[in-house]
Amino acid sequence: NVHIIFLLQNPPTQQHIPTTTTNLVSLLSLSVTMSSSVTPILKDELDIVIPTIRNLDFLEQWRPFFQPYHLIIIQDGDPSKVIKVPQGFDYELYNRNDINRILGPKASCISFKDSACRCFGFAISKKKYIFTIDDDCFVAKDPSGKEIDALQQHIKNLLTPSTPFFFNTLYDPYREGADFVRGYPFSLREGVPTAVSHGLWLNVPDYDAPTQLVKPLERNTRYVDAVMTIPKGTLFPMCGMNLAFNRGLIGPALYFGLMGDGQPIGRYDDMWAGWCAKVISDHLGLGVKTGLPYLWHSKASNPFVNLKKEYKGIYWQEELIPFFQSVSLPKECTTPQKCYIELSKKVKAKLGLVDDYFNKLADAMVTWIEVWDELNFSEENTVALPNGSEK
Known part of the structure; x- marks a missing residue:
């Protein structure tokens, strides 16, 4: 055994x-x-991070899959409100008062009244892997009617290599019943470590506000039994409601930005993190997968409220995408922290011309890395030792 x-x-x-x-x-x-x-696999190496403003009754449906794992709950909104968590779960709960107490002035980099607050959980965790899920997401079923253990599929995705340098037409060659197809270079069949596993959703699709308004009743019923590596140099719109990542490989790049209260934009937190993480993963030779697992997204958000949050972002993203498509990082950037600091400089230099918000965001990116390093201080990792010195 x-x-x-x-x-x-x-x-x-x-x-x-x-x-x-x-x-x-x-x-x-x-x-x-x-x-x-x-x-259970990775029981002591994985945290489940959940941002919320309400009681977590949804965990009852996830109990068979989540109960063995440790939860980090980030309470957004009014810190005086009591969030009820079903009995039997092992968890920590942090509200805004806790974040302010732990981070002091640097708490300004953690968004308030926005699900972007979840990234505090990424930083405070001490585990190697993170799975994050929204509280309106439930267990989905595959076409045979079997309940999907989303967490275990994410773990499979993260523990098997990615293939970002050459596309395999059978998608994930490491899945049972698949392999590398004829013509796939043998020199690339080792793959690379997987940094991010991006899952999908059934029922309510993750649409922007204009699409929600045009298709208010549309539901996703298509279950595609596939996992694929997003090719190097290709961006994607990352959704944070069903996401897992190797915190040790890419954690510092998974900052969800400045959103929500006091900010001119919302609902771009996960996409910002996805663009940054993908550029940095490409630079560091890491992989990003998308596809399985699915979960059941139960609640459609208000498209009129969403439009107010997204309005500027809809225009700004026409500048953001070319920026991320063209950005390059120097070879001296060998860690996600170094990459992220370098990226913050480029954000300020290029996107600061689009709107002053991006100057604030660039400063917050630097603060975020400071927070990450303080909460995850390791003398072995932060102090350069002379050759031959004992650790």
């Missing part, structure tokens, strides 16, 4: 797993999942 757990938690990342081995690992995974005596 110990040997089986080792296989699951440490899949090869430097060489392609042969199809027969992939099938074996999948069968072992199934048998381990069915055994209640075995510790």
